[in-house]
Amino acid sequence: MNLIETVKSAGIVGAGGAGFPTHIKLNTKAEWFIVNAAECEPLIETDKYLCRTFADRIVVAATAVAAHLGAQHIVIALKRKYEPEIAALQAAIDKAGADIRLFPMATFYPAGDEQTMVQLVTGKTVPERGLPIDVGAVVDNVGTLLNIYSALTEGAPVSSKFLSVTGEVREPIMLHVPIGTAITECIQAAGPRISDYAVILGGPMMGKVVSDPEAIRAAVVTKTTGNLLVLPRDHYLITHAERPIDRIRVQARSACIQCRMCTDLCPRYLIGHQIRPNLVMRNLYRENFIEDNDEFLRAFGDAANCCSCGVCEMFACPMGLSPRKVNEYMKTQLRERGIQVPRNTDCQAHEDIDLHRIPTGRLVTRLGLAEYYGLHAHECRELTPDTVFVPFSQHIGKPAVPVKAVGDPVEAGELLAAAAEGGLSANIHASITGVISEITPAGARIARRKEG
Numbered sequence: 287m288n289l290i291e292t293v294k295s296a297g298i299v300g301a302g303g304a305g306f307p308t309h310i311k312l313n314t315k316a317e318w319f320i321v322n323a324a325e326c327e328p329l330i331e332t333d334k335y336l337c338r339t340f341a342d343r344i345v346v347a348a349t350a351v352a353a354h355l356g357a358q359h360i361v362i363a364l365k366r367k368y369e370p371e372i373a374a375l376q377a378a379i380d381k382a383g384a385d386i387r388l389f390p391m392a393t394f395y396p397a398g399d400e401q402t403m404v405q406l407v408t409g410k411t412v413p414e415r416g417l418p419i420d421v422g423a424v425v426d427n428v429g430t431l432l433n434i435y436s437a438l439t440e441g442a443p444v445s446s447k448f449l450s451v452t453g454e455v456r457e458p459i460m461l462h463v464p465i466g467t468a469i470t471e472c473i474q475a476a477g478p479r480i481s482d483y484a485v486i487l488g489g490p491m492m493g494k495v496v497s498d499p500e501a502i503r504a505a506v507v508t509k510t511t512g513n514l515l516v517l518p519r520d521h522y523l524i525t526h527a528e529r530p531i532d533r534i535r536v537q538a539r540s541a542c543i544q545c546r547m548c549t550d551l552c553p554r555y556l557i558g559h560q561i562r563p564n565l566v567m568r569n570l571y572r573e574n575f576i577e578d579n580d581e582f583l584r585a586f587g588d589a590a591n592c593c594s595c596g597v598c599e600m601f602a603c604p605m606g607l608s609p610r611k612v613n614e615y616m617k618t619q620l621r622e623r624g625i626q627v628p629r630n631t632d633c634q635a636h637e638d639i640d641l642h643r644i645p646t647g648r649l650v651t652r653l654g655l656a657e658y659y660g661l662h663a664h665e666c667r668e669l670t671p672d673t674v675f676v677p678f679s680q681h682i683g684k685p686a687v688p689v690k691a692v693g694d695p696v697e698a699g700e701l702l703a704a705a706a707e708g709g710l711s712a713n714i715h716a717s718i719t720g721v722i723s724e725i726t727p728a729g730a731r732i733a734r735r736k737e738g
């Protein structure tokens with residue numbers, strides 16, 4: 287099998303959060319191959335742990351992928367303050383004699399955003415709603431690279447996940463768990479300091495808030511789960527996420543003072559995209575009066591270029607408003623009206639971009655997370671749950687199609703559901719050895735086979 291077939295067979299998808307099928311992303315040639323090890327969001331420990339622990343493997347996989355892409359530049363981008371990780375990677379690069387350059391970045395949010403990173407590393411801006419390959423770059427998360435390493439060297443599919451558990455726990459820890467492990471088991475392993483908690487799957491800025499106790503019990507680790515942030519149920523980040531859009535719209539219409547901070551600090555605006563959230567907010571009072579689609583496009587078209595990073599809402603706005611949510615709402619309105627927003631494909635970053643970076647430390651304080659910042663995970667524990675629920679959709683695109691039935695025995699690593707034909711999809715594999723006890727449209731439950 288060639289690299290693409292190996293990656294496809296192993297069900298590898300972007301491990302950094304998006305879940306884009308990697309065999310499709312890598313089916314190209316590129317000038318730049320960038321390994322994203324910058325941990326976009328605060329409090330997440332996973333990329334750092336992987337860099338410290340598996341530097342040799344990262345170097346091997348990066349070299350193999352870059353050779354496949356025909357890349358002239360191989361770069362591992364990470365934060366300058368990651369000193370042990372930089373030392374481990376540099377030692378692995380030197381040992382292998384690899385032509386890989388480390389790219390240290392300042393500690394700002396969103397340093398790990400793919401488009402921000404490409405602009406910093408290559409000096410080129412990815413076009414609006416475009417991909418890094420539009421400017422000759424391919425970016426893979428460091429966790430994705432490790433999965434590629436396992437597939438290339440052992441033929442191993444993606445059946446487990448490294449993730450950190452942070453926030454209201456005894457101390458942050460790393461876990462290595464089978465895909466489909468209940469998040470409650472992960473949190474229990476970390477020693478929660480409170481019993482009435484909510485969870486953010488991912489980071490505090492863009493992660494998914496899960497507060498309903500039933501939903502928490504049902505949530506499982508997937509190929510894209512890099513962190514669990516445990517917080518009190520009444521924490522600002524939890525209550526903020528629960529505000530209904532109707533209330534957000536009313537607040538936006540009545541309280542926006544047009545200070546423009548949301549636009550001046552917007553990472554997409556800074557790399558040169560057409561996006562001015564303050565204008566969307568200013569025009570909001572007219573949304574129900576605009577019948578003409580061209581006028582609607584002029585008033586709200588910028589919303590299409592929002593990447594939902596949350597800078598405007600969680601950091602910039604002095605009035606506590608939510609341009610991000612308004613943009614998400616407006617994207618739906620644009621779609622429902624059938625309005626196509628033109629794309630600018632020749633974007634230039636603003637000259638003062640570096641002056642508008644958001645220091646992560648200040649962001650963390652603004653988010654009410656200062657007490658958890660600066661604590662690091664040193665230990666990694668393996669969990670071996672008795673049952674797992676493996677979702678068929680852990681990626682962008684169509685769910686995989688089950689190839690097993692209830693009662694079937696499965697070995698860890700065996701194909702459980704095959705990538706759907708015609709479009710984006712990815713294979714899904716059993717993560718433990720056992721028997722399938724349940725199959726639903728959402729996934730398969732496997733009960734572990736007891737040894738002896």
Ligand code: SF4
Pocket residue numbers: 548551552553554555561563591592593594595596597598599609610613
């Ligand atoms: S969420 Fe706000 S800051 Fe982020 S891209 Fe959208 S408008 Fe810009």
Ligand code: SF4
Pocket residue numbers: 541542543544545546547548549563564567602603604605606607608609
């Ligand atoms: S930062 Fe807030 S108040 Fe200022 S323009 Fe943006 S939405 Fe309005």
